[in-house]
Amino acid sequence: MKPPWWFLVPGLLFYAYIVVVPSIRGSAYAFTDWTGLGEHFNWVGLDNFRDILDDDAARSAITNTLVLAFVVTAGQILLGLLLALGVHSRVKSRYALRVMFFAPVVVTPLVSGFVWQYLLAPTGSLNAFLGTMGLESWQQDWLGSPHWALWSVCAVIIWQHTGISMSIFLAGLQSVPQDVIEAAHLDGAGPFRRFWSVVRPFLLPAFTINLSLAIIGALKQFDIVMVMTGGGPGNASDTISTLIYKDAFTLGQWSYGVALALVLTVFVMVISGFQYALMNRAGRSS
Amino acid sequence: MTRYTWRTGILEGFLLLAGVVFLIPLYALLNIALKPPMPTPACSPRPSTRTSATSPTPGPAPPWAPPSATAC
Numbered sequence: 001m002k003p004p005w006w007f008l009v010p011g012l013l014f015y016a017y018i019v020v021v022p023s024i025r026g027s028a029y030a031f032t033d034w035t036g037l038g039e040h041f042n043w044v045g046l047d048n049f050r051d052i053l054d055d056d057a058a059r060s061a062i063t064n065t066l067v068l069a070f071v072v073t074a075g076q077i078l079l080g081l082l083l084a085l086g087v088h089s090r091v092k093s094r095y096a097l098r099v100m101f102f103a104p105v106v107v108t109p110l111v112s113g114f115v116w117q118y119l120l121a122p123t124g125s126l127n128a129f130l131g132t133m134g135l136e137s138w139q140q141d142w143l144g145s146p147h148w149a150l151w152s153v154c155a156v157i158i159w160q161h162t163g164i165s166m167s168i169f170l171a172g173l174q175s176v177p178q179d180v181i182e183a184a185h186l187d188g189a190g191p192f193r194r195f196w197s198v199v200r201p202f203l204l205p206a207f208t209i210n211l212s213l214a215i216i217g218a219l220k221q222f223d224i225v226m227v228m229t230g231g232g233p234g235n236a237s238d239t240i241s242t243l244i245y246k247d248a249f250t251l252g253q254w255s256y257g258v259a260l261a262l263v264l265t266v267f268v269m270v271i272s273g274f275q276y277a278l279m280n281r282a283g284r285s286s
Numbered sequence: 287m288t289r290y291t292w293r294t295g296i297l298e299g300f301l302l303l304a305g306v307v308f309l310i311p312l313y314a315l316l317n318i319a320l321k322p323p324m325p326t327p328a329c330s331p332r333p334s335t336r337t338s339a340t341s342p343t344p345g346p347a348p349p350w351a352p353p354s355a356t357a358c
Contacts, residue, residue: 083301083304086297086300086301086304087301089294089297090289090290090294091294091297091298091301092290092298093298093301093302096305097301097302097305100305100306100308100309101304101305101308103308103309103312104308104311104312107312107315111315112311112315115311115314115315115318116311118314118318119310119311119314125310125314159308159311
């Protein structure tokens with residue numbers, strides 16, 4: 001028997017009280033000049049949003065956020081898929097390998113940021129290793145150079161989250177019927193043809209989940225960036241999240257920070273909605 | 287079901303190498319966590335806030351001074 005709809009009402013009311021109402025009330029500050037202190041503020045309309053368009057730091061943060069989201073999503077999904085295919089094969093150490101690749105996920109992002117900051121320091125282990133291998137010309141100030149800082153942060157985020165993508169793909173791979181793959185094998189399909197024509201359609205739900213999680217996670221990325229570079233040097237690795245923190249809590253521009261947060265929310269909604277619709281269409285067509 | 291061939295062996299070696307590379311930062315984390323702390327002096331001389339025009343060097347500690355101040 002289907003339960004009556006009004007069973008949902010207490011849960012919905014609770015959700016509205018602790019999530020929806022505070023979010024809407026907080027968003028209203030984006031249209032004021034409130035500094036975060038005191039009770040007095042004035043309505044300024046869309047001035048904060050106009051300031052975002054005129055602010056070089058905000059434009060740089062938006063660009064960095066989009067680059068980071070694209071690179072991290074692509075890297076995480078590609079590497080996760082390759083690792084899942086690898087540990088789903090007949091290799092004897094596949095169970096140990098799954099643990100090894102998943103291990104970074106259980107480390108707190110803050111801690112992994114500090115460890116990587118230690119490894120990527122100018123006198124850190126990576127440069128020492130490159131020097132030992134005779135590759136002194138490859139040594140860089142990985143976190144202090146405006147050219148390398150954002151890429152270093154991307155690499156660390158990919159390292160941290162690839163294990164999750166691998167697990168989701170692995171679950172998808174284990175749901176592929178073995179007899180279908182064997183039938184394709186008997187029909188003479190090679191490994192790439194078997195993957196593309198047989199395995200890939202079964203992995204579409206895993207792709208959808210992975211894409212959503214990776215894009216939303218990358219767009220909201222804060223802690224690793226803040227720990228490793230603090231958004232620097234200059235604004236070279238600033239993301240929208242780190243800029244919100246700096247503006248709202250360091251510079252006392254609360255309303256500007258809220259406006260940036262609204263921009264980030266719109267980005268997350270539009271991009272994840274677009275990719276979800278795209279994957280749904282791909283799922284229906286296959 | 288595919289057998290364990292030389293290709294599987296190469297894949298296994300490659301994956302183990304990738305796994306070791308993945309674990310290097312965790313090894314560094316454990317190494318940092320288990321490193322003995324930097325040796326710090328058990329007690330450091332307390333900087334004197336009083337200045338005396340007649341005796342620039344501090345004299346012997348008075349008998350009522352706490353033991354931590356006289357231990358160094």
